[in-house]
Amino acid sequence: MDTFMEQLPIVVNSLNIGFLQTLKLFFVTLLGALPIGLLISFATRSKIRPLSAFFKIIIWIVRGTPLMIQLLIIYYFPGLVLHQNIWGMAETGRFNASAVAFIFNYACYFSEIFRGGISRIPVGQEEAGMVLGMSKKDIFFKVKFLQMVKNILPPMTNEILTLVKDTSLARIIALQEVIWAGQAFMKGSQGISGAIWPLFFTALYYLICNGILTIILGGMEKKLEYFK
Amino acid sequence: MAILEVSHLKKSFGKTKVLKDINFTLEKNEVLSIIGSSGSGKTTLLRCLNFLEIPNGGVIKVNDEVIFDSEKPEYKQDKVIRENRLNFGMVFQSFNLFPQYTALDNVMLARKLKAQNNFKAQKNFNIADLKREFEVIRVECEGLLTKMGLSNRMDKYPHQLSGGQCQRVAIARALAMKPNILCFDEPTSALDPELTGEVLKVIKELKEEKMTMVIVTHEMEFARDVSNEVIFMDGGHVVECGTPDEVFNHTKEERTKQFLGKF
Numbered sequence: 001m002d003t004f005m006e007q008l009p010i011v012v013n014s015l016n017i018g019f020l021q022t023l024k025l026f027f028v029t030l031l032g033a034l035p036i037g038l039l040i041s042f043a044t045r046s047k048i049r050p051l052s053a054f055f056k057i058i059i060w061i062v063r064g065t066p067l068m069i070q071l072l073i074i075y076y077f078p079g080l081v082l083h084q085n086i087w088g089m090a091e092t093g094r095f096n097a098s099a100v101a102f103i104f105n106y107a108c109y110f111s112e113i114f115r116g117g118i119s120r121i122p123v124g125q126e127e128a129g130m131v132l133g134m135s136k137k138d139i140f141f142k143v144k145f146l147q148m149v150k151n152i153l154p155p156m157t158n159e160i161l162t163l164v165k166d167t168s169l170a171r172i173i174a175l176q177e178v179i180w181a182g183q184a185f186m187k188g189s190q191g192i193s194g195a196i197w198p199l200f201f202t203a204l205y206y207l208i209c210n211g212i213l214t215i216i217l218g219g220m221e222k223k224l225e226y227f228k
Numbered sequence: 229m230a231i232l233e234v235s236h237l238k239k240s241f242g243k244t245k246v247l248k249d250i251n252f253t254l255e256k257n258e259v260l261s262i263i264g265s266s267g268s269g270k271t272t273l274l275r276c277l278n279f280l281e282i283p284n285g286g287v288i289k290v291n292d293e294v295i296f297d298s299e300k301p302e303y304k305q306d307k308v309i310r311e312n313r314l315n316f317g318m319v320f321q322s323f324n325l326f327p328q329y330t331a332l333d334n335v336m337l338a339r340k341l342k343a344q345n346n347f348k349a350q351k352n353f354n355i356a357d358l359k360r361e362f363e364v365i366r367v368e369c370e371g372l373l374t375k376m377g378l379s380n381r382m383d384k385y386p387h388q389l390s391g392g393q394c395q396r397v398a399i400a401r402a403l404a405m406k407p408n409i410l411c412f413d414e415p416t417s418a419l420d421p422e423l424t425g426e427v428l429k430v431i432k433e434l435k436e437e438k439m440t441m442v443i444v445t446h447e448m449e450f451a452r453d454v455s456n457e458v459i460f461m462d463g464g465h466v467v468e469c470g471t472p473d474e475v476f477n478h479t480k481e482e483r484t485k486q487f488l489g490k491f
């Protein structure tokens with residue numbers, strides 16, 4: 001295999017498969033970390049001191065250490081220390097461990113964003129709901145939720161774009177995401193070796209993905225401009 | 229028979245005693261104004277009536293029925309409080325409208341949620357009935373906004389309304405829950421002077437319609453004009469109470485005289 005045109009379809013095919021894994025990790029993390037992050041933000045705002053203190057410490061640790069270390073520990077700890085394979089075999093196992101590590105890590109980051117977004121809502125909003133006889137649940141979902149979403153969209157957009165790029169950290173436990181797929185052609189795979197250009201293609205995947213996300217999230221921000 | 233009877237009401241924040249033994253009654257269809265200097269506990273009193281603060285002591289009766297008794301824990305349960313606070317409506321100084329809803333939706337929201345929750349509690353409810361109920365609520369709430377002179381602003385969002393308009397929406401929103409007693413906490417002090425008139429006018433109209441109201445205000449002229457009863461509060465006590473004529477023209481207490489002298 002020598003000509004670029006011959007190699008291209010092979011590389012693109014490989015990168016597509018890798019990127020599918022990247023996207024899967026991205027969406028699973030988002031789907032898990034958003035609700036869990038919201039719950040953690042409630043816990044840190046709780047009046048029960050030990051509960052809020054506990055979660056504040058967890059957040060401090062998670063935000064103060066590299067995601068890569070968390071990923072390595074979560075992946076290897078059960079096998080090496082507990083002698084139990086809890087993650088499953090091969091690629092499935094690597095994905096499960098990555099998903100857990102990413103959800104845990106991002107839930108902590110998201111929870112701080114939620115906390116900021118909720119605390120910026122004036123107390124008068126909650127009080128107005130209360131005097132109208134609304135339940136706590138209704139006050140949260142019907143009064144505060146949309147205001148919170150509006151408050152958090154800008155920092156959340158940043159965090160989500162970072163998440164897209166951070167998925168590449170799963171490369172450290174050899175999850176076969178898009179960078180793993182691109183790197184394979186440097187070492188040698190499917191008859192191609194020593195090729196650096198697939199990595200540039202890899203970068204393109206991230207750029208396009210983040211471009212699309214920027215447009216979607218920016219659109220949401222625009223949509224919420226109808227109120228102040 | 230008094231519609232509202234407050235006895236021995238007490239409220240402290242930590243060690244600061246803000247309300248120290250507040251007693252008063254209010255007759256149905258009458259207007260009570262509460263005046264007093266800054267920090268005398270007027271807002272705290274209204275917040276206690278609406279259970280935004282839970283009093284540390286005292287009894288509150290509405291229509292001769294106890295709705296709060298500090299000695300009895302059952303009155304402090306969340307569910308009981310949520311039900312009992314609907315005896316009162318509250319209009320805040322800073323309006324506190326919900327920014328993401330139109331004027332009409334602000335007024336309808338709590339009523340609709342209440343209707344919806346009642347429906348869900350029934351065994352076999354039918355969506356069509358709920359829709360019909362929503363329609364009734366809509367007509368009623370549109371009527372309230374029209375009465376407030378806002379018939380052409382119903383679909384505007386709060387940020388598109390003037391302060392006076394916002395406050396009138398807030399009054400309609402409180403009225404939508406059909407409270408027995410409507411409380412106002414300095415309803416015009418966040419407004420430009422030229423806008424206070426329209427809100428005071430609405431309150432006077434409510435008086436004509438026999439709405440029972442408790443109004444905390446710094447507008448002495450207005451208090452004199454609209455009230456049946458006036459209470460002067462100082463240092464967490466009711467220092468003087470009576471008709472506007474008694475309190476303003478035949479003031480008995482030295483502290484009241486001093487306070488009124490500033491106006």
Ligand SMILES: Nc1ncnc2c1ncn2[C@@H]1O[C@H](COP(=O)(O)OP(=O)(O)OP(=O)(O)O)[C@@H](O)[C@H]1O
Nearest residue numbers: 241242244246264265266267268269270271272273
């Ligand atoms: N949540 C709170 N925690 C601690 N202290 C409070 C709280 N709310 C009110 N206070 C104190 O209680 C006192 C009475 O406050 P309140 O707001 O009831 O006065 P007010 O008569 O409404 O005054 P103003 O005319 O300025 O509105 C003040 O000294 C205030 O600092």
Ligand SMILES: [Mg+2]
Nearest residue numbers: 270271272413
């Ligand atoms: Mg006040």
